[in-house]
Amino acid sequence: MRPVTVPAVGKRPPAKAVALPRVVISNGTLEALKWLGLVLMTLDHANKYVFAHGLPGAFELGRLAMPIFGFVLAYNLARPGALTSGAYARTMKRLALYGVAATPFFIGLGGLLSGWWPLNIMF
Known part of the structure; x- marks a missing residue:
């Protein structure tokens, strides 16, 4: 019978590095996402300030603009060399x-x- 070794309390074995697949999005797709976000944001602002919230569904669609812009910004900041280039x-x-x-x-x-x-x- 083999002795069972129990690690000390609070100590974990070192985690193994896992290579995640690189996400590659073409520049054209990023540009299309920016335009989509701009159109949705414009729709939301027009609905609020021009139509007094009278367009059904415009508010909900407008809420998609910020996550789209945030994703594009995060993707661009995650590009290789973005940190070192300032x-x-x-x-x-x-x-x-x-x-x-x-x-x-x-x-x-x-x-x-x-x-x-x-x-x-x-x-």
Whole structure:
């Protein structure tokens, strides 16, 4: 009979590295996703500010825009060399700049919920 070895409490055997398959999406598909997100976002904004939520289904379709944009952004930031080329810092600076630039328009369209702090999608 072989003796059973029990690892010490709290210690696990080292995990084996698993090579996941690389996800490759063509540039044309990414471009199409960006256009789809833009169309859905425009539909959502038109439904809210022009049609006073009168278009059935437009709100639900508009909610798909942010996950699409988030996926495309994450995919592009996960490209090889993105970190070393400074893409992360450059992208965050651009997002912050556009968020600040959009805030007055957001407030003008009635985005101030309470108090003095307006929150748009960037903040």
